[in-house]
Amino acid sequence: MKHRIELKNHQREIFYFRLRLMLSLGFVLLMLLILLLRFVYLQVVKHEYFQTLAESNRIAVIPVVPNRGLILDRNGVVLARNYSGYTLEIATRKVVDLEATINELSTLVNIQPKDRKRFKKLLAESRNFDSLPIRNRLSDEEVARFAAQRYRFPGVEIKARLFREYPFGEGTSHLIGYIGRINDKDVEQLEEDEIASNYLGSDYIGKTGLEQSYEKELHGTTGFEQVEVDAGGRGVRSLSRSAPVSGNDLTLTLDAKLQEVAEQAFGKYRGALVAIDPSNGDILAFVSKPGYDPNLFIDGIDSENWDELNNSPDVPLNNRALRGQYPPGSTIKPFMALAGLFYGRSPSYTIHDPGYYTLPGSSHRYHDWKQGGHGSVDMFKSIVISCDTYYYGLATELGIDKVHSYLSQFGFGQKTGVDMEGEVSGLSPSQEWKMKRHNQVWYAGDTVSAGIGQGYNLVTPLQLASATATLANDGIAFKPHFVKQIKRIPAGAPEPEPQPIHDMHIKPEYIDLVKRAMEAVTQPGGTAAGASAGAPYRMAGKTGTAQVIGMKQGEKYVANNISEYNRDHAWFISFAPVEKPTIALAVLVENGGHGGSTAAPIARKVLDYYLLGKVPTPLESDNEKEGAEHD
Numbered sequence: 001m002k003h004r005i006e007l008k009n010h011q012r013e014i015f016y017f018r019l020r021l022m023l024s025l026g027f028v029l030l031m032l033l034i035l036l037l038r039f040v041y042l043q044v045v046k047h048e049y050f051q052t053l054a055e056s057n058r059i060a061v062i063p064v065v066p067n068r069g070l071i072l073d074r075n076g077v078v079l080a081r082n083y084s085g086y087t088l089e090i091a092t093r094k095v096v097d098l099e100a101t102i103n104e105l106s107t108l109v110n111i112q113p114k115d116r117k118r119f120k121k122l123l124a125e126s127r128n129f130d131s132l133p134i135r136n137r138l139s140d141e142e143v144a145r146f147a148a149q150r151y152r153f154p155g156v157e158i159k160a161r162l163f164r165e166y167p168f169g170e171g172t173s174h175l176i177g178y179i180g181r182i183n184d185k186d187v188e189q190l191e192e193d194e195i196a197s198n199y200l201g202s203d204y205i206g207k208t209g210l211e212q213s214y215e216k217e218l219h220g221t222t223g224f225e226q227v228e229v230d231a232g233g234r235g236v237r238s239l240s241r242s243a244p245v246s247g248n249d250l251t252l253t254l255d256a257k258l259q260e261v262a263e264q265a266f267g268k269y270r271g272a273l274v275a276i277d278p279s280n281g282d283i284l285a286f287v288s289k290p291g292y293d294p295n296l297f298i299d300g301i302d303s304e305n306w307d308e309l310n311n312s313p314d315v316p317l318n319n320r321a322l323r324g325q326y327p328p329g330s331t332i333k334p335f336m337a338l339a340g341l342f343y344g345r346s347p348s349y350t351i352h353d354p355g356y357y358t359l360p361g362s363s364h365r366y367h368d369w370k371q372g373g374h375g376s377v378d379m380f381k382s383i384v385i386s387c388d389t390y391y392y393g394l395a396t397e398l399g400i401d402k403v404h405s406y407l408s409q410f411g412f413g414q415k416t417g418v419d420m421e422g423e424v425s426g427l428s429p430s431q432e433w434k435m436k437r438h439n440q441v442w443y444a445g446d447t448v449s450a451g452i453g454q455g456y457n458l459v460t461p462l463q464l465a466s467a468t469a470t471l472a473n474d475g476i477a478f479k480p481h482f483v484k485q486i487k488r489i490p491a492g493a494p495e496p497e498p499q500p501i502h503d504m505h506i507k508p509e510y511i512d513l514v515k516r517a518m519e520a521v522t523q524p525g526g527t528a529a530g531a532s533a534g535a536p537y538r539m540a541g542k543t544g545t546a547q548v549i550g551m552k553q554g555e556k557y558v559a560n561n562i563s564e565y566n567r568d569h570a571w572f573i574s575f576a577p578v579e580k581p582t583i584a585l586a587v588l589v590e591n592g593g594h595g596g597s598t599a600a601p602i603a604r605k606v607l608d609y610y611l612l613g614k615v616p617t618p619l620e621s622d623n624e625k626e627g628a629e630h631d
Helices: 010-045 046-059 098-105 113-125 139-148 169-176 184-192 209-213 215-219 256-265 301-311 329-343 379-385 388-398 400-408 431-436 443-449 462-472 508-521 597-613
Strands: 059-064 078-088 132-137 156-165 177-180 204-206 223-229 235-240 250-252 271-276 283-289 352-354 356-358 363-369 373-379 483-486 538-546 567-574 583-589
Touching: 010 046, 059 235, 078 098, 078 139, 078 169, 098 538, 113 132, 113 301, 113 567, 139 156, 169 209, 169 256, 169 283, 177 538, 204 209, 209 215, 215 567, 256 283, 256 597, 271 462, 271 597, 329 379, 329 388, 329 400, 329 462, 329 508, 329 538, 329 567, 329 597, 352 388, 356 388, 363 443, 379 388, 379 508, 388 400, 388 443, 400 431, 400 443, 462 508, 462 567, 462 583, 508 538, 567 597, 583 597
Parallel strands: none
Antiparallel strands: 059 223, 078 132, 078 156, 177 204, 223 235, 250 483, 271 283, 271 583, 352 373, 356 363, 538 567, 567 583
C-alpha cells in the first residue's frame, strides 16, 4: 500500500498568519484610537465639567453663621446677649442605633432624663438637621472625656456655638421674646420670603416678641468658607473665606430699671402695664404679669416645664399688654367727655343723679355704682366721682355711631401699629359692626352700656396707654414704638425724629377741663383719692372697673363671694406732670377689683421712679395707698 505524502503550503500559511497579525494590529490600533478619542473627550471637551466635580470632591463650602445682634435698653443695659459654649450633637442620619448611642454617651457626659425628652421633642419637630443637641453647655472636663473616646461614636461631635441669653428672664419675656430652633414651618416661611440661603448653617430664629419682629435685622448675613478636605472628609486647609456680617444691635426706648420697678410693683397680682412718652411715642415700660423664663425655650423646652406653663391658670404665655382684650370700664369716661364737648355738650350742663338712668319710654333702670346717686353732677364732677348715670345719658344723647367715630380718633377699636407682631385691635362697637358680626340691630340699651366702657367695648393695655398718651399730649398722637435705634445707622448720625401720625385739634379749653378733672381724681374726693398724696409733681388719672361676669338686676357685687378668676378687673390710667406730661400709662390688674385700691398704687410707684428716681423698698406694701371703693 502506498502512502501519499502531502507537502505544506508555506506560502498560504504565511498569508493567513500575516492576515491574522494585521487584523490583530488593526484591532489594537482601533482600541487605541477609541481610547485616544475618549481621552480627548474627557480631557478637552469635558474638562471644565470634570474639573468642577473634582474641586467639589476636594473642596467643602461651609456656611459661617453670623453673630446675632444684641438688644439693649435706652441706657445701654443689655437685654439679650450671646455667649460661647460647647454642645454635644448627634447627626441622626449617621447613627444606626440612636438609643444605644445615647446610653453609651451618658457614660462620658451627664445626660439627664430631661435632656433625652428635649432631644426626642426636637427630633419630632425639627426639619432634616445635620445634627441635634443632646447636651448643651458642656464643661471642659466633659469635652475632654468625649474627645478621648470620639472614635467610638460616628455621627456624634462637639461643636462650639453661640448661645442666646436673656439676663432679665421673666421681667422682659413678653417684650424681648425668645429664639428657638428652626422647624419646618420656619423653613417654609424663609423659602417664601426668598431668604432661606441666608440661614444655611443657622439653627435658630426669632419666635416671639422683638426677637421675631426684628429677625431680619438681628440675624445678620451668613458668610462662607471654602475648605480643602482629605479622603476622610476632614478639613486640611482653608482656601478662601467670605466673612459673615453680624446682625444689627437694637437700642430700645425701654428703661430697664423702670421695667423692673413696674414688674415688681405688681407683686402677687396678674395684669399688664404700658408706659409711653406722650411727646414721641417711646414705650418706656411694657409689662405682662406673670411672665416666663425665655431661656427655657432657646434649645427646646422640656415637657415638664412646657406642661407647667401651658396648663397654668395664670396663663403666663399670654402677652396681656399686647393681646389681652378687656372692657375699659370707667377709664373711657374722659374720652367720652371729650366726645360730648366735641358734639356740643356744654361743660356746665348738669344732671340730677338719683342713682340710676332710665331710657325714654322704658321702665328699666341702669344703676349707678353709688346707691342713691350723686345728686347734681356736671361734666367736671362726672369724671372726678366717675358718675355712671351721667355717661348713660351722654352716650344715649350722642348715639353709638358718633361715639364710635370720635373714639376711633384716639385709636380705640384699631391696632396702634406698634413694631411688634401679634397685636390685636380691640373693639369699638357701632351699628354696622353689630349687624355684620351678629346679624342683629343695635339696641338703645347697648349704647347705655357702651357709655361706661362695658358691653361690647374691648381694649388692650397698649391701646389704652396710647390713647392716654394722646390725651396727655393735647390730642397729638404718635405711633408707639419699642426700637429707638438700629446699629446700621452710622455712628454719630442723628436719630430719625418720630413724627405725629394724627392731630385731633382739640380745643385747649376742652383738654384743660378733662385734665383738671383727672387730676382731681387722684385727690381727696376722687375715685383714686390719695394716689397723688405727698407727690412733688402733679398727677392725673382715671380709675376703672371691668366686669368679668354680669350681675343680675338688683344683685350686689361682693368680691369675697366670687371665685378669684371671676372678680372684676381693675384699671388705672395716668399721666404726669400734668402741666407738661413726660409719661402716660395704663395699668390693668386682672381680678383686682377697684382701680383706686390696686392699680393706682402700682402706677404711683412707676411715676415716682420715673420722675423722682425713687425705688420702692421691699417693705412697702403692694397696696399701701387705698383708693375709693368704686370707680
